[in-house]
Amino acid sequence: xxxxxxEKFSLNRKLKLLYLVTExxxxxxxxxxxxxxxxxxxxxxxxxxxEGRQADVIRSAGIRLIPFSQSRRSGNPLREVTALWRxxxxxxxxxxxxxxxxxxxxxxLAVWLARVPAQVNAVAGLGWLFTTSSGIVxxxxxxxxxxxxxLLNRPYCLTIVQNPEDRSLLERxxxxxxxxxxxxxxxxxxxxxxxxxxxxxxxxxxxVSRMLWDKGVGEFxxxxxxxxxxxxxxxxxxxxxxDPANPASVPESSLRSWHGQNGVEWWGxxxxxxxxxxxAHIACLPSAYGEGLPKSLLEAAACGLxxxxxxxxxxxxxxxxxxxxxxxxxxxxxxLAAALGKLIGDPLLRRRMGEQSRxxxxxxxxQEAIIxxxxxxxxxxxx
Numbered sequence: 001x002x003x004x005x006x007e008k009f010s011l012n013r014k015l016k017l018l019y020l021v022t023e024x025x026x027x028x029x030x031x032x033x034x035x036x037x038x039x040x041x042x043x044x045x046x047x048x049x050x051e052g053r054q055a056d057v058i059r060s061a062g063i064r065l066i067p068f069s070q071s072r073r074s075g076n077p078l079r080e081v082t083a084l085w086r087x088x089x090x091x092x093x094x095x096x097x098x099x100x101x102x103x104x105x106x107x108x109l110a111v112w113l114a115r116v117p118a119q120v121n122a123v124a125g126l127g128w129l130f131t132t133s134s135g136i137v138x139x140x141x142x143x144x145x146x147x148x149x150x151l152l153n154r155p156y157c158l159t160i161v162q163n164p165e166d167r168s169l170l171e172r173x174x175x176x177x178x179x180x181x182x183x184x185x186x187x188x189x190x191x192x193x194x195x196x197x198x199x200x201x202x203x204x205x206x207x208v209s210r211m212l213w214d215k216g217v218g219e220f221x222x223x224x225x226x227x228x229x230x231x232x233x234x235x236x237x238x239x240x241x242x243d244p245a246n247p248a249s250v251p252e253s254s255l256r257s258w259h260g261q262n263g264v265e266w267w268g269x270x271x272x273x274x275x276x277x278x279x280a281h282i283a284c285l286p287s288a289y290g291e292g293l294p295k296s297l298l299e300a301a302a303c304g305l306x307x308x309x310x311x312x313x314x315x316x317x318x319x320x321x322x323x324x325x326x327x328x329x330x331x332x333x334x335x336l337a338a339a340l341g342k343l344i345g346d347p348l349l350r351r352r353m354g355e356q357s358r359x360x361x362x363x364x365x366x367q368e369a370i371i372x373x374x375x376x377x378x379x380x381x382x383x
Contacts, residue, residue: 024051084110120160153175163182185317193274203234210242238264
Protein backbone atom coordinates (compact mmCIF):
# COMPACT_ATOMS: atom_id res chain seq x y z
CA UNK A 1 0.00 0.00 0.00
CA UNK A 2 3.04 2.27 0.15
CA UNK A 3 1.66 5.07 -2.01
CA UNK A 4 3.25 8.48 -1.32
CA UNK A 5 0.70 11.30 -1.31
CA UNK A 6 1.69 14.48 -3.17
CA GLU A 7 1.83 17.52 -0.89
CA LYS A 8 -0.91 19.30 -2.81
CA PHE A 9 -3.45 16.70 -1.62
CA SER A 10 -2.75 17.19 2.10
CA LEU A 11 -5.68 18.61 4.05
CA ASN A 12 -5.62 21.44 6.54
CA ARG A 13 -8.17 19.73 8.76
CA LYS A 14 -9.28 16.15 9.12
CA LEU A 15 -12.49 15.55 7.19
CA LYS A 16 -14.52 12.40 7.70
CA LEU A 17 -14.74 10.29 4.54
CA LEU A 18 -17.15 7.37 4.40
CA TYR A 19 -17.18 4.79 1.59
CA LEU A 20 -20.39 2.93 0.85
CA VAL A 21 -19.63 -0.36 -0.95
CA THR A 22 -21.93 -3.38 -1.03
CA GLU A 23 -19.32 -6.14 -0.58
CA UNK A 24 -16.09 -6.14 1.46
CA UNK A 25 -14.24 -8.19 -1.19
CA UNK A 26 -15.03 -5.57 -3.83
CA UNK A 27 -13.77 -2.79 -1.57
CA UNK A 28 -10.51 -4.67 -1.03
CA UNK A 29 -9.95 -5.42 -4.71
CA UNK A 30 -11.00 -2.01 -6.10
CA UNK A 31 -10.86 0.69 -3.41
CA UNK A 32 -8.64 -0.26 -0.48
CA UNK A 33 -5.45 1.37 -1.83
CA UNK A 34 -7.46 4.56 -2.46
CA UNK A 35 -8.84 4.51 1.09
CA UNK A 36 -5.35 4.05 2.54
CA UNK A 37 -4.08 6.93 0.41
CA UNK A 38 -6.99 9.15 1.50
CA UNK A 39 -6.17 8.39 5.12
CA UNK A 40 -2.53 9.27 4.50
CA UNK A 41 -3.72 12.54 2.94
CA UNK A 42 -5.48 13.50 6.16
CA UNK A 43 -9.00 12.08 5.90
CA UNK A 44 -10.62 10.17 8.74
CA UNK A 45 -11.68 7.13 6.69
CA UNK A 46 -14.31 4.45 7.24
CA UNK A 47 -16.15 2.01 4.99
CA UNK A 48 -19.72 0.76 5.38
CA UNK A 49 -19.95 -2.66 3.76
CA UNK A 50 -21.09 -6.22 4.27
CA GLU A 51 -18.71 -7.91 6.71
CA GLY A 52 -17.36 -11.05 5.05
CA ARG A 53 -14.10 -12.89 4.57
CA GLN A 54 -12.17 -9.72 3.68
CA ALA A 55 -13.11 -7.78 6.83
CA ASP A 56 -9.80 -8.46 8.57
CA VAL A 57 -7.87 -7.28 5.50
CA ILE A 58 -9.66 -3.93 5.71
CA ARG A 59 -9.07 -3.56 9.44
CA SER A 60 -5.42 -4.57 9.18
CA ALA A 61 -4.95 -1.76 6.65
CA GLY A 62 -6.08 0.69 9.33
CA ILE A 63 -9.51 1.42 7.86
CA ARG A 64 -12.51 1.37 10.20
CA LEU A 65 -15.16 -1.06 8.99
CA ILE A 66 -18.84 -0.42 9.72
CA PRO A 67 -20.82 -3.63 9.12
CA PHE A 68 -23.68 -2.70 6.80
CA SER A 69 -25.69 -5.02 4.58
CA GLN A 70 -27.32 -3.77 1.41
CA SER A 71 -29.03 -6.09 -1.04
CA ARG A 72 -27.71 -6.02 -4.60
CA ARG A 73 -31.11 -7.19 -5.87
CA SER A 74 -34.43 -5.40 -5.59
CA GLY A 75 -34.90 -5.34 -1.80
CA ASN A 76 -37.12 -2.75 -0.15
CA PRO A 77 -36.06 0.74 -1.34
CA LEU A 78 -37.75 2.59 1.53
CA ARG A 79 -36.18 0.35 4.13
CA GLU A 80 -32.72 0.57 2.55
CA VAL A 81 -32.77 4.35 2.14
CA THR A 82 -33.95 4.67 5.75
CA ALA A 83 -31.09 2.46 6.94
CA LEU A 84 -28.62 4.61 5.02
CA TRP A 85 -30.15 7.81 6.45
CA ARG A 86 -29.67 6.42 9.95
CA UNK A 87 -26.10 5.43 9.15
CA UNK A 88 -25.25 8.90 7.83
CA UNK A 89 -26.96 10.64 10.74
CA UNK A 90 -24.99 8.52 13.18
CA UNK A 91 -21.61 8.82 11.46
CA UNK A 92 -21.98 12.45 10.29
CA UNK A 93 -19.43 12.23 7.46
CA UNK A 94 -18.20 15.31 5.65
CA UNK A 95 -17.93 13.34 2.40
CA UNK A 96 -19.51 10.09 1.24
CA UNK A 97 -18.13 8.11 -1.69
CA UNK A 98 -20.81 5.80 -3.13
CA UNK A 99 -19.54 2.95 -5.31
CA UNK A 100 -21.75 1.21 -7.93
CA UNK A 101 -25.18 2.03 -9.27
CA UNK A 102 -27.52 0.98 -6.45
CA UNK A 103 -25.47 2.55 -3.62
CA UNK A 104 -25.30 5.69 -5.76
CA UNK A 105 -29.08 5.90 -6.23
CA UNK A 106 -30.10 5.03 -2.66
CA UNK A 107 -27.10 6.73 -1.06
CA UNK A 108 -27.74 10.03 -2.86
CA LEU A 109 -31.26 10.11 -1.43
CA ALA A 110 -29.91 9.38 2.04
CA VAL A 111 -27.28 12.12 1.68
CA TRP A 112 -30.04 14.64 0.96
CA LEU A 113 -32.16 13.46 3.90
CA ALA A 114 -29.22 13.39 6.33
CA ARG A 115 -27.76 16.69 5.10
CA VAL A 116 -24.31 15.25 4.35
CA PRO A 117 -22.21 18.18 3.09
CA ALA A 118 -20.61 16.53 0.02
CA GLN A 119 -20.65 13.35 -2.02
CA VAL A 120 -18.75 11.59 -4.78
CA ASN A 121 -20.54 8.95 -6.82
CA ALA A 122 -18.56 6.30 -8.67
CA VAL A 123 -20.59 4.80 -11.49
CA ALA A 124 -18.41 1.77 -12.22
CA GLY A 125 -20.31 0.79 -15.35
CA LEU A 126 -24.04 1.07 -15.81
CA GLY A 127 -24.54 -2.64 -15.24
CA TRP A 128 -27.28 -5.03 -16.22
CA LEU A 129 -30.03 -2.46 -15.54
CA PHE A 130 -28.86 -0.50 -18.59
CA THR A 131 -27.86 -3.43 -20.81
CA THR A 132 -30.24 -6.31 -20.21
CA SER A 133 -32.89 -7.13 -22.80
CA SER A 134 -35.37 -8.22 -20.11
CA GLY A 135 -38.84 -6.84 -20.91
CA ILE A 136 -39.64 -5.36 -17.51
CA VAL A 137 -36.23 -3.67 -17.25
CA UNK A 138 -36.59 -2.18 -20.74
CA UNK A 139 -39.91 -0.67 -19.66
CA UNK A 140 -38.57 0.98 -16.50
CA UNK A 141 -35.17 1.97 -17.93
CA UNK A 142 -36.28 5.49 -19.04
CA UNK A 143 -37.61 6.16 -15.54
CA UNK A 144 -34.38 4.92 -13.96
CA UNK A 145 -32.31 7.15 -16.21
CA UNK A 146 -34.48 10.14 -15.39
CA UNK A 147 -34.24 9.43 -11.66
CA UNK A 148 -30.48 8.94 -11.82
CA UNK A 149 -30.02 12.27 -13.60
CA UNK A 150 -32.09 14.10 -10.98
CA LEU A 151 -30.18 12.47 -8.12
CA LEU A 152 -26.77 13.31 -9.58
CA ASN A 153 -27.65 16.91 -10.39
CA ARG A 154 -27.19 18.28 -6.88
CA PRO A 155 -24.87 20.82 -5.23
CA TYR A 156 -21.55 19.52 -3.85
CA CYS A 157 -21.94 16.33 -5.84
CA LEU A 158 -19.44 15.01 -8.37
CA THR A 159 -19.79 11.77 -10.31
CA ILE A 160 -16.87 9.67 -11.53
CA VAL A 161 -17.36 7.60 -14.68
CA GLN A 162 -14.83 5.15 -16.09
CA ASN A 163 -15.36 5.42 -19.84
CA PRO A 164 -16.54 8.02 -22.37
CA GLU A 165 -19.70 6.07 -23.30
CA ASP A 166 -21.01 6.18 -19.72
CA ARG A 167 -20.23 9.88 -19.54
CA SER A 168 -22.16 10.51 -22.76
CA LEU A 169 -25.11 8.42 -21.58
CA LEU A 170 -25.36 10.35 -18.31
CA GLU A 171 -25.07 13.66 -20.15
CA ARG A 172 -27.88 12.63 -22.52
CA UNK A 173 -29.93 11.63 -19.48
CA UNK A 174 -29.59 15.13 -18.05
CA UNK A 175 -26.51 15.06 -15.79
CA UNK A 176 -24.54 18.30 -16.31
CA UNK A 177 -21.14 17.76 -17.91
CA UNK A 178 -19.63 20.05 -15.25
CA UNK A 179 -20.46 17.53 -12.53
CA UNK A 180 -18.88 14.52 -14.30
CA UNK A 181 -15.26 13.43 -14.01
CA UNK A 182 -13.67 10.73 -16.18
CA UNK A 183 -11.22 8.53 -14.27
CA UNK A 184 -10.46 5.33 -16.12
CA UNK A 185 -10.88 2.47 -13.70
CA UNK A 186 -9.54 1.66 -10.27
CA UNK A 187 -5.95 1.43 -11.50
CA UNK A 188 -3.51 -1.46 -11.23
CA UNK A 189 -0.43 -1.96 -9.09
CA UNK A 190 2.21 -2.43 -11.78
CA UNK A 191 4.78 -3.58 -9.20
CA UNK A 192 2.60 -6.48 -8.03
CA UNK A 193 1.21 -7.30 -11.49
CA UNK A 194 4.16 -7.62 -13.84
CA UNK A 195 5.29 -9.85 -16.71
CA UNK A 196 7.37 -12.99 -16.28
CA UNK A 197 8.87 -15.43 -18.78
CA UNK A 198 6.02 -17.04 -20.76
CA UNK A 199 5.03 -20.46 -19.39
CA UNK A 200 5.44 -23.58 -21.52
CA UNK A 201 2.65 -24.54 -23.89
CA UNK A 202 -0.11 -25.66 -24.35
CA UNK A 203 -1.42 -22.12 -24.56
CA UNK A 204 -3.52 -21.14 -21.55
CA UNK A 205 -6.37 -18.63 -21.99
CA UNK A 206 -7.90 -17.23 -18.80
CA UNK A 207 -11.25 -15.53 -18.27
CA VAL A 208 -11.23 -13.84 -14.85
CA SER A 209 -14.63 -12.62 -13.75
CA ARG A 210 -17.72 -13.33 -11.76
CA MET A 211 -19.35 -16.23 -13.55
CA LEU A 212 -22.15 -14.33 -15.30
CA TRP A 213 -23.73 -14.98 -18.69
CA ASP A 214 -23.35 -11.25 -19.40
CA LYS A 215 -19.58 -11.55 -18.96
CA GLY A 216 -19.47 -13.86 -21.98
CA VAL A 217 -18.85 -17.08 -20.08
CA GLY A 218 -21.15 -19.05 -22.38
CA GLU A 219 -19.50 -17.68 -25.52
CA PHE A 220 -16.06 -18.49 -24.10
CA UNK A 221 -17.03 -22.10 -23.44
CA UNK A 222 -18.59 -22.46 -26.89
CA UNK A 223 -15.47 -20.99 -28.53
CA UNK A 224 -13.40 -23.54 -26.60
CA UNK A 225 -15.63 -26.34 -27.88
CA UNK A 226 -15.24 -25.18 -31.48
CA UNK A 227 -11.48 -24.74 -31.28
CA UNK A 228 -10.78 -28.05 -29.57
CA UNK A 229 -13.15 -29.72 -32.03
CA UNK A 230 -10.98 -28.32 -34.82
CA UNK A 231 -7.88 -29.88 -33.26
CA UNK A 232 -6.53 -26.85 -31.36
CA UNK A 233 -4.63 -27.88 -28.21
CA UNK A 234 -5.20 -25.21 -25.56
CA UNK A 235 -6.50 -24.72 -22.03
CA UNK A 236 -9.54 -22.49 -21.46
CA UNK A 237 -9.61 -21.51 -17.80
CA UNK A 238 -12.52 -19.87 -15.98
CA UNK A 239 -11.47 -18.09 -12.78
CA UNK A 240 -14.27 -16.83 -10.53
CA UNK A 241 -17.40 -17.89 -8.73
CA UNK A 242 -21.08 -17.56 -9.61
CA ASP A 243 -22.89 -14.53 -8.18
CA PRO A 244 -26.33 -15.67 -6.98
CA ALA A 245 -27.31 -12.06 -6.22
CA ASN A 246 -27.08 -11.26 -9.94
CA PRO A 247 -29.91 -12.39 -12.25
CA ALA A 248 -27.35 -13.37 -14.92
CA SER A 249 -25.38 -15.74 -12.68
CA VAL A 250 -24.21 -18.99 -14.29
CA PRO A 251 -25.41 -22.00 -12.26
CA GLU A 252 -22.65 -23.86 -10.46
CA SER A 253 -23.98 -27.08 -12.00
CA SER A 254 -23.16 -25.73 -15.47
CA LEU A 255 -19.64 -24.78 -14.43
CA ARG A 256 -19.04 -28.24 -12.97
CA SER A 257 -20.38 -29.92 -16.10
CA TRP A 258 -18.04 -27.88 -18.33
CA HIS A 259 -14.95 -28.63 -16.25
CA GLY A 260 -12.75 -31.16 -18.01
CA GLN A 261 -14.63 -30.97 -21.31
CA ASN A 262 -13.27 -29.39 -24.52
CA GLY A 263 -10.21 -28.02 -22.74
CA VAL A 264 -12.33 -26.02 -20.25
CA GLU A 265 -11.27 -25.78 -16.61
CA TRP A 266 -13.18 -24.02 -13.82
CA TRP A 267 -10.92 -22.96 -10.98
CA GLY A 268 -13.43 -21.02 -8.88
CA UNK A 269 -12.48 -17.88 -7.00
CA UNK A 270 -8.74 -17.38 -6.49
CA UNK A 271 -6.84 -14.87 -4.40
CA UNK A 272 -3.45 -15.27 -6.12
CA UNK A 273 -4.27 -13.26 -9.23
CA UNK A 274 -0.71 -12.21 -10.17
CA UNK A 275 0.34 -15.88 -10.22
CA UNK A 276 -2.77 -16.86 -12.21
CA UNK A 277 -2.11 -14.26 -14.90
CA UNK A 278 1.62 -14.93 -15.02
CA UNK A 279 0.83 -18.60 -15.76
CA ALA A 280 -1.36 -17.63 -18.74
CA HIS A 281 -0.62 -16.77 -22.36
CA ILE A 282 -3.83 -14.87 -23.24
CA ALA A 283 -6.52 -13.01 -21.28
CA CYS A 284 -10.11 -13.05 -22.51
CA LEU A 285 -13.28 -11.23 -21.45
CA PRO A 286 -16.06 -11.44 -24.08
CA SER A 287 -18.34 -9.22 -22.03
CA ALA A 288 -21.77 -7.90 -22.94
CA TYR A 289 -22.12 -6.39 -19.47
CA GLY A 290 -22.32 -2.67 -18.78
CA GLU A 291 -18.65 -2.47 -17.81
CA GLY A 292 -16.98 0.57 -16.34
CA LEU A 293 -13.42 -0.48 -17.01
CA PRO A 294 -12.73 -4.11 -16.08
CA LYS A 295 -10.02 -4.45 -13.44
CA SER A 296 -9.27 -7.98 -14.60
CA LEU A 297 -8.21 -6.60 -17.99
CA LEU A 298 -6.00 -3.95 -16.38
CA GLU A 299 -4.28 -6.63 -14.33
CA ALA A 300 -3.85 -8.81 -17.43
CA ALA A 301 -2.35 -5.87 -19.33
CA ALA A 302 0.07 -5.16 -16.47
CA CYS A 303 1.18 -8.81 -16.62
CA GLY A 304 2.01 -8.34 -20.29
CA LEU A 305 -0.76 -10.49 -21.76
CA UNK A 306 -2.43 -10.02 -25.13
CA UNK A 307 -6.16 -9.57 -24.62
CA UNK A 308 -9.22 -10.71 -26.54
CA UNK A 309 -12.33 -8.79 -25.51
CA UNK A 310 -15.48 -7.28 -26.95
CA UNK A 311 -15.77 -4.00 -28.79
CA UNK A 312 -17.95 -2.68 -25.97
CA UNK A 313 -17.81 0.27 -23.54
CA UNK A 314 -15.11 -0.18 -20.92
CA UNK A 315 -13.50 -3.18 -22.61
CA UNK A 316 -12.30 -1.20 -25.62
CA UNK A 317 -10.73 1.34 -23.27
CA UNK A 318 -8.09 -1.25 -22.38
CA UNK A 319 -7.51 -2.79 -25.82
CA UNK A 320 -6.41 -1.10 -29.02
CA UNK A 321 -7.46 -3.54 -31.70
CA UNK A 322 -4.44 -5.08 -33.38
CA UNK A 323 -2.01 -3.36 -31.01
CA UNK A 324 -2.27 -5.02 -27.59
CA UNK A 325 -5.13 -7.38 -28.36
CA UNK A 326 -8.12 -8.12 -30.53
CA UNK A 327 -11.66 -6.74 -30.30
CA UNK A 328 -14.63 -8.86 -31.35
CA UNK A 329 -18.35 -8.06 -31.63
CA UNK A 330 -20.52 -8.73 -28.59
CA UNK A 331 -22.03 -12.26 -28.46
CA UNK A 332 -20.20 -13.31 -31.67
CA UNK A 333 -18.82 -16.77 -30.94
CA UNK A 334 -17.41 -17.21 -34.44
CA UNK A 335 -15.36 -14.02 -34.21
CA LEU A 336 -14.28 -14.87 -30.66
CA ALA A 337 -13.06 -18.34 -31.68
CA ALA A 338 -11.23 -16.85 -34.69
CA ALA A 339 -9.47 -14.22 -32.54
CA LEU A 340 -8.43 -16.76 -29.91
CA GLY A 341 -7.27 -19.18 -32.61
CA LYS A 342 -5.16 -16.47 -34.22
CA LEU A 343 -3.30 -15.75 -30.97
CA ILE A 344 -3.01 -19.40 -29.96
CA GLY A 345 -1.21 -20.15 -33.21
CA ASP A 346 1.16 -17.15 -33.26
CA PRO A 347 3.59 -16.84 -30.31
CA LEU A 348 5.38 -13.85 -31.86
CA LEU A 349 2.10 -11.94 -32.14
CA ARG A 350 1.29 -12.81 -28.53
CA ARG A 351 4.64 -11.48 -27.39
CA ARG A 352 4.36 -8.25 -29.40
CA MET A 353 0.83 -7.53 -28.18
CA GLY A 354 1.76 -8.46 -24.61
CA GLU A 355 4.58 -5.91 -24.63
CA GLN A 356 2.14 -3.24 -25.77
CA SER A 357 -0.29 -4.22 -23.01
CA ARG A 358 2.39 -3.68 -20.40
CA UNK A 359 3.30 -0.28 -21.83
CA UNK A 360 -0.35 0.81 -21.72
CA UNK A 361 -0.74 -0.37 -18.13
CA UNK A 362 2.32 1.60 -17.04
CA UNK A 363 1.50 4.79 -18.93
CA UNK A 364 -2.30 4.99 -18.63
CA UNK A 365 -3.63 2.79 -15.83
CA UNK A 366 -1.04 2.78 -13.03
CA GLN A 367 -2.65 2.87 -9.60
CA GLU A 368 -0.70 5.92 -8.42
CA ALA A 369 -2.14 8.15 -11.16
CA ILE A 370 -5.71 6.95 -10.61
CA ILE A 371 -5.45 7.55 -6.85
CA UNK A 372 -4.07 11.06 -7.41
CA UNK A 373 -6.95 11.90 -9.78
CA UNK A 374 -9.53 10.65 -7.28
CA UNK A 375 -8.02 12.57 -4.37
CA UNK A 376 -8.18 15.67 -6.55
CA UNK A 377 -11.94 15.07 -6.95
CA UNK A 378 -12.29 14.81 -3.17
CA UNK A 379 -10.53 18.14 -2.70
CA UNK A 380 -12.62 19.75 -5.42
CA UNK A 381 -15.99 18.70 -3.98
CA UNK A 382 -14.95 19.54 -0.41
CA UNK A 383 -13.59 22.96 -1.35
